[in-house]
Amino acid sequence: MRSLIAEDYVTPEGEFVINMGPQHPSTHGVLHLKLWLNGETVNKVEPHLGYIHRSIEKMSENLSYRNFIFATSRMDYLAAHINNEACALTVEKGLGIEAPPRAKYVRTIISELTRLSSHQLWWGCTGLDLGAVTPFFYAFREREAIMEIMEETCGARLTQNYMVPGGLMVDIHPNFQKRVKEVLTLIKKNFNEYDEILTGNVIFENRTKEVGYLSKEDAISYGVTGPTARASGVSCDIRKWFPYSAYDQVQFNEILDTGGDCYARYMVRMHEMRESVSIIEQLIDNIPEGDYQTKTKAVLKLPKGEFYQRVETPRGELGVYIVSDGAASPYRIKYRSPGFSNLSALPVMAKGGKIGDLVAIMATIDLVIPDIDR
């Protein structure tokens, strides 16, 4: 029998090497991080990806422009609708058509509902990662109500696939407006609870303040987007910069924070939830009557060229880059997923922190592994 020897545990430099994941409770799936530790302090982090790589880009090269959208629900599965919308918008850009106003409004409302539900799940998981189990269940109470709206209108809870190039797949359900208003009331009532149980808690503040600092320059250089970048003071909200769907019709603020630490990222998302509620409130009573879908040809063919569309998912900027050679399926399709770039900044944020900090950082970047691996 081989006995325990020091070399199994430490590098010649005296660093303790451990593999966090791919099966680890706080890596949110199958992320694998290799850590070089000095005691509890993290000296170096190296992400290893690909455990859930399904090659959606290659698959889409063989699917028609109507069909490839469904697969994107499986990328960022917490914001499936927004992924679908991004693809539909890109194809519409290529075809030179626009969705009717009704479809645009409904798309925006459902996008914001998706953002709310995604942020709620993130809130619960952040609590869970930091050791507080109970917030997770409170978050799921509201999320469940949103999921029911999705189920009633789109037909599925998570992988909606409600978008088609040119509009919506079917019209909204007659109960849609009533239910959305009910959910908004519920959510607004329970925001206080979120603050009481987690935001103000001294342990939570200590765990997140001045932890995982990301400077503005690093955020831009690493291509970090979404709430993670906005917490570092980078203005990058695609909804403001390049409005799509009905975002040019509504008043909302881009939430910016200059803290750059986990607490700032947390607060940005908490405020974003309130902004989402206000966006939905502005739109829900004004959904225009009319068609929900623009008539398109049976077989869609994009003209030769390149089309790029970006949307703001709960995690950041999702870019869909379609290269068409004029055939009925994309010649090359590239998803610029927000999680992939956000993850690349993890080593900078985690350096010098403790293992517990690494968990807090991963929670506040809001990683979704299938979104990173695609």
Next chain:
Amino acid sequence: MNIPLLYSLSGLARTIHIWLAGLISNEMLLLTTEMVIMGISLIAFLVLLCFFLGYMERRVAAFMEIRLGPNRVGPKGTLQIVADTVKLLLKEGLTPDLSDKFLFNLAPLIVVITSMLVIAPIAFAKDFQLWDINIGVLYVSSVSSIAVIGILMAGWASNNKYSLLGAMRSGAQIVSYELSVGLSLISIVILSGSLSLSDIVYSQSNGWWIFKGHIPIIISFVIFVVASTAEINRAPFDMAEADQELTGGFNTEYAGMKFAMFLLSEYINLFVVSAIAATIFLGGWMPFHIGGWESFNHIMDYIPSFFWFMGKTFFIIFIIMWFRWTFPRLRVDQLLSLEWKYLLPISMVNTILITVMAIMGWHF
């Protein structure tokens, strides 16, 4: 001292002793037999208690998390924990390759045995105590610190880096929180003038220390509850396990019955610290009396002392569970700074205050 008349279990104990003495004439043999009986009944009691605590924890957690909790196995889910035990018994007890097999198997035993040993000087009811040792407080605080050896052993022997980290954390944690626990215990020793737990209980016959000792005792009670939560490795101080960071810490590699041992010791520890807190701060088995209300006090006396003791203990257990299901976990350095920067200085000043109070006779 005016000792209230209470229902007591001591009569039962005496009856058994007399009956056994009639059967066995050899004194040595009699003592051994009685010890074996005591041991078995204690273990049986503790296992049943752990079943109940496990069920209670699940239900408390579930209600706080707006869900139902176990309600399938047995009436209201009470047999769920039995089902879990059966599952753990049937599981294969894995021993990882390249681990130190002797220490790996020894560690759960050490952890469980030490936590059971601490039970000895606790008075469950009036005059009902396994061992009325005259240095009870000292015994409790010294024996309970042996458990850290078991945890370090488990972490090191597992040949797992997560386990090792967890064990190291646990070592630092228990060693430092021992100080605050000790100081809080000492504050009562100063007031009651005795190290024996039964004497401490009797010293509260005219009022519990938490009421008699003004604010300093309330502070030391709070510090005791917080520090002992840390000492028994429960959330929010469960650094040694830390699911989300260390995937289970020192017990990552344990499965089946060996894991169940750790679970058992966790619940016994929970019971023990709550029982000690109840004994020294809340009057142990002493009923609740209000000066002047004679008829009220008389009614209180009719409640058996065992229930008083258990009621107080479970009150503290509930509070510790409440902590666990509300708070996030501290980080390892914050855990130590909480102890060294806040709890320890406060308890030191507090001890001085209490000493002055005891000398001047300012307490009731």
Next chain:
Amino acid sequence: MTHEELKNTLTAILPSSSFDETGEFLTVIVPSEDLLPFMTELRSNTGLDFDYLFCLTCIDWKDHLMMVYHLMSKTHKHALVIKAKLTNREDPQIETVCHIWRTAEFHEREVFDLFGVKFINHPDLRRIFLDDDWDGFPLRKDYVDENMIEI
């Protein structure tokens, strides 16, 4: 900057570049050997200040590979697409840009993994998604896998 102004500035920097204005963004096609100095200039020139590389990918046009860089300036709010043609399909090589934009490190590893483009001076050029012993580069059009099934 408008497309015209950008064009004038860029022609001054690199006369050998050619332009394509059919798409949404202004596209510059540069020779692959001139890429690094050109990119460095784009980042450091205060009038251009392209500080945000939001997409980096590659396209397999069967006879050649085409590197595509999507750049944006956070200060001036203009965007630009840079393309570099790699004619050698057997051993495509190009200078890395990951010391200019750190995000390129992961994206270039992805391109290396799926297209086999070698980035010179990349600090850590390994496969990112696939196993280290994977054969071939799956996003190339001529990639064949014996495990692929037709449905």
Next chain:
Amino acid sequence: MFLKEYFGTIYKSVKSLLTGMKVTGYYFTHQKEILTEEYPDNRSTLKMFDRFRGEVIMPHNADNEHRCTGCQACEIACPNGTIKIITKQELMPDGKKKKRIDAFIYHLELCTMCNLCIVACPSDAIVMGQTFEHSVYDKKTLRKVLNKPGSKIMEGVE
């Protein structure tokens, strides 16, 4: 000054912790807020939303007739190859031969419930069913033939 800050920190910390405990304590004492659905027990009252996408089904009327013409639009629309339609030539009473479906094979194990086949169907022959309890012991049983044995196409559907 230092002491003031020190005790201020303690006061704020304890207060924030008690606020948190208040929330959990509220739910502990208000058990009517419990949301748990006891799933297998409430099966009889459980109603899925009418748009819920559980599986593809082919409705048949009382005379065992369906609306599928075998045009294969759904087969083309499906991104996963979930649907396979086997057709046959049937002799009509007027002597002409017409294409009819022999078997409409549906692989539930491949289906992602994306609804594209339903949208593509020109004659509304298939719809989404509300069943969601699909677990089986043998994967082969998920391969289903949707047209019932001996079924015919409805009159007037082309």
